[in-house]
Amino acid sequence: MAYRLLDPAAVERELTVLDGWVLSADGKAIGRDFAFRSFIEAFAFMTRCALVAEKLDHHPDWSNSYSKVQVSLTTHVVKALTDRDFKLASAMDAAFRGRD
């Protein structure tokens, strides 16, 4: 599947429709920290996101510490942000909103 590269203006526009994602200093990734009430909630969120990531064939760089999940999204194959990063970010926001 083809990737659509996003110029800086498009990145800014896309960021406005997400919940709390920030652009990295080099402009090649977006990140968000998610906080949960427990490890099991954090892990359930990661499981839901993993299924979405497989479906999109686009995978997060992430880490988990107890009830926190730190996420960074970039498109490795082009070393830049693409539409796929924003699709995954939006799905992660939806998974977080619907976690209860």
Ligand SMILES: C[C@H](O)[C@H](O)[C@H]1CNC2=NC(N)=NC(=O)C2=N1
């Ligand atoms: C072959 C497969 O489609 C690619 O390796 C995909 C898988 N998931 C990926 N995920 C991310 N974030 N970047 C990629 O470049 C990427 N490439």
